[in-house]
Amino acid sequence: MSGAVQTSAPTRATSGGLLEGLGIPEAEQNAYLRVLASARCTEAGLAVELGITADRAERLLTALAHRGLVTRHDGVPVRWSAAAPDVAVEALLLRREEELLRTRGRVGELMRAYRQAQQPQTADLMEVVTGQAAIAERWRQMQDGARRHLMLFDKPPHISPTDTELERSLLARSVRIRAVYEAGSVSAPGRLAEIREVVAAGEEARLLPQLPCKLAIVDDRWAMLPVATGSELQAAVLVRASSLLDALTGMFEAYWHRAVGVPDAGGPTLGAGSRRGELLTLLSAGFTDDSIARQLGVSPRTVQRWVHEVMEDLGARTRFQAGIQAARAGLL
Template sequence: MTTPGVTRTAQQGLLEGLGIPEPEQSAYARVLASGRATSAELAADLRTTTARTEAMLTALASYGLVNGPEGAPPHWSAAAPDVALEALLLRREEELLRTRGRVGELMRTYRSARSPQVDDLVEVITGQAVIAERWRQMRDGARRRLLMFDKPPHLSFGDAEPERRLLERGVKVRAVYESGSVGAPGRRAEIAAVVAAGEEARMLPELPCKLAIVDDRWALLPVATGAELRGAVLVRASSLLDALTGMFEAYWHRAVGVPNAHSDSPAPDRRTELLTLLSAGFTDDSIARQLGVSPRTVQRWVRELMDALGARTRFQAGIQASRAGWL
């Protein structure tokens, strides 16, 4: 029997997406092209045995793709592809959805077998009271150092005593403050108090996240940015903790000192503060808030500095100030 119009290339891959083996695909293509054929005719066309052909046809019948055998001699015929394939596709989709639903179960088994320690390395904490208590436990357990990115949202202000106790027992504390945090009411006085007790404090216009790192043991940071601290991630000793520590060091080296004095004129100390803030990328408005003066005063100081340095631009002023030893 011949089947005009059906090439070997056309036979291959017709039903591959449904998981039907290639020999059955070829058999289906022959039945589809012939319309109606006996097992012996199909076996001759497929160049295989009748028993093997009947096994393939039986498999195709279980998929609903062929009908038969019917009549005398018994013939096989193809079911209408639009109906048969639609039903087969729906069953396949249901199987895939059931499998997808079990991915979580499989992943739990995978993690349990390969990385039983993962849950011990990262912990998600929810609720402001719970986060505050965990932070207190971490801070009070510090032995060598405490590193912090101070950025809103804050759980509380005004209590510098716990940090003073840390400093008194020899814990090194370094903090980088976001400029908006420094400008909060009463915040400058609080920072000045802990700096006087021994904290090393620096400042940047913007920080990537709120962060606290205790020794080489723990890090605490928000789950997501936002106006409220609703969830936090506790990271224990791991490569992730090492990466967070490296990020802190990179921002620390870029940061500038926190201004702690006020003046109506750019005295030498104030001049250094002004140049430092300018070099760190602060705007005139931000500098004015940090130094407690008006933006117009800052602009006047900048012009005076540029004139004194013989610079036409702020960039040139920075270079000339560095050469003059002002920075």
């Protein structure tokens, strides 16, 4: 037949899908592969090959020409030839990649629209507070609203000094305050003495080597924790009454029961020296020799000697074992 594709073109069963990743419809793919398999073809010849009308063949060829995959050669009849795939398909790939990059750049815009739509459903449960001043102010408001209990995980970073006067006012209102301090949070000189002051006023304080996050829980109404870990606290999540708040409360209780108490200045002793109980507590809380030395105002060498003596007295082979045995013996 005049103008038909004079070659063994791929069948329809094997032609589809090769250019699907470029978003090209299967009908255009089939047409392109048949033009690709011939030097030149006509609209009428392509229509016969594909079993479609000549008008349909012309529309497919025009669409392929718009994509840069085929070239039109005017004449009688009009003929079409395929562009070299290494050039034409590569150009389509680059264009597709640019479109995908632009779409990726708009994900943030889409997420803003999504959050706005979801906000009515979540605003009553969670709120993100940004900026250290705003976080400090919201924390003060939470403390002012406390009625029954306040539970804290105290670990760096800190955005403001401890307001001992506010804490004393809470204790005066019969608000129970429980705080678990991470070792790194009380290692600064004088910090343990500050904690003892609020303990003397009524706070219940304990120590642990590490805590999972900063956390503050007020009654069964609010909790606040950082959005992300890091050296600076720039955003916090305020959680209202929900199953998430219940889970955070359960986490606090689990860590509270694992922690060791903050020793009094003249706490329990072990044989000799009024600081033995304090030494054992700091050991159990994970303090290093240097940190213990700073807290007790002695040299690291003295701490090492005391630790060795304590381990011998308790029959412990490790520092951790010494802390466990001291706890079992009621020395902490």
